[in-house]
Amino acid sequence: MHNLSQVLLRNSNLLAASSTLIINLPADEFMHDYLNLYPQCQLNYFTTNFEYFQLIEKSKPKSVNSFFAAQYRSDKKHDLAIIAFPKSKAELAFTLAMLNESLTDDARVLIIGENKSGIKSVEKLSKDYLQFCSKADSARHCSLYSGQYIKQNKTFDIEQWYKIYQFTIDGVALKVASLPGVFSQNNLDVGTRVLLENLPTDYAGKVLDFGCGAGVIASFVSKKYPTTEFTLVDVSALALHSAQKTLALNGVTTATYLPSNSLSEVSEKYQHILSNPPFHQGVKTNYLATETFLQNIKRHLYAKGSVTIVANSFLKYPPIMAREIAPVSTVVQKNGFSVYRCTLK
Incomplete structure (x- = not known):
């Protein structure tokens, strides 16, 4: 007990x-x-x-x-x-x-x-x-x-408890709404910024945002690549509620919101998977959710589908990605974060 x-x-x-x-x-x-x-x-x-x-x-x-x-x-x-x-x-x-x-x-x-x-x-x-x-x-x-x-x-x-902030990257202006307890409630975190600054030049089709938080990634990519169709997954009801608010503020109306413990409730396949995955739970460092995600995500990818994540550079995710998904490339290393990408053949 x-x-x-x-x-x-x-x-x-x-x-x-x-x-x-x-x-x-x-x-x-x-x-x-x-x-x-x-x-x-x-x-x-x-x-x-x-x-x-x-x-x-x-x-x-x-x-x-x-x-x-x-x-x-x-x-x-x-x-x-x-x-x-x-x-x-x-x-x-x-x-x-x-x-x-x-x-x-x-x-x-x-x-x-x-x-x-x-x-x-x-x-x-x-x-x-x-x-x-x-x-x-x-x-x-x-x-x-x-x-x-x-x-x-x-x-x-509940509307009075949202923190609203704005940012612009690559000419895409975004508003973010976030409730207390949601990751990076007050401003855009460094890791997500590094990821958004280093996206591929072409994104289309069904996309999964794993550990969506306040919906920053899905909102940004939806505005930059309007032919994408997002499913947002998070373990937190506060995050999913915030994500719905964020996407609505940015005029994104076609998205699916899915509460899930890692991939427990995910059943479909996707062209692309994006994530700034969580690795903290409470006051303890916890990598299990992300490692489980990386070990099981391949079954949710279409042929030639890609997985792109951003993580603290000290986290040893590339070997897991290479073993479980496909060969990994390091897109960028910046400000203590790395963006990794692998694509199925």
Whole structure:
């Protein structure tokens, strides 16, 4: 069982409630143990992470309702919310604001996270949403905080949480809309810029944007090469929601948005695959999703299809690409990033 769950269960007195909402906790046996303690409690689980959602769907008790979305919506009023501290501090305020219409007036909020995740700043970060917020426990390299929710006077509007920025590359002007917790929320990241500056001169047909984030790559390529047709894949509901907004801002109306854990939900084939693949999950470096993607992507390529990725130059992706897809060329190395491309014969 995950350390977060163990710390929560050792504070079982704080878990007493009639209706509990669990947000983004990793999938394990916690909900089963919770309902053994409080069998009359109505339990809902909400996550923005599709991998968690898939695992929860397989393992949850039958009485638990589970939701995957960018925003939690329910007619239920919860008197307890349990939140896993997010990797983005801005996402915590977003999550707390989102709960305004879903909590009772006296609702208690528990926030749990690993000590190295930045959770020790939670009292300051939550001051507009929680009163009497204080540390309730610390164990297994984790900390648990408890507070009482402060009901807000205004209705939560997800549109107000977008950060909008603009950039121009090769004469293509783009607007980007990004929610808290989405990669490179405030400005264009260096890796994606290097990729967009070094695209092939001809792109057409079906294109897969793997790990699409806020939809920057798909929007740019769609504007530069109007005959492309994009499928955008990401594990994050916040990313997919942002991508839809970004493409709409740039007049791109023909795209498919697909929540997926790596390639779990991808079934079609494509002429081209583009990616600035993720390699961080939480506070730990994690390459598994990208390595799984590279090992399995060939089956989703048409003949003469290409895979182009950008990555930190220290990441050892070319040997995997060469072994699993086709011979690899290094298109450019710039500012600590490399663009790699391979094409099926």
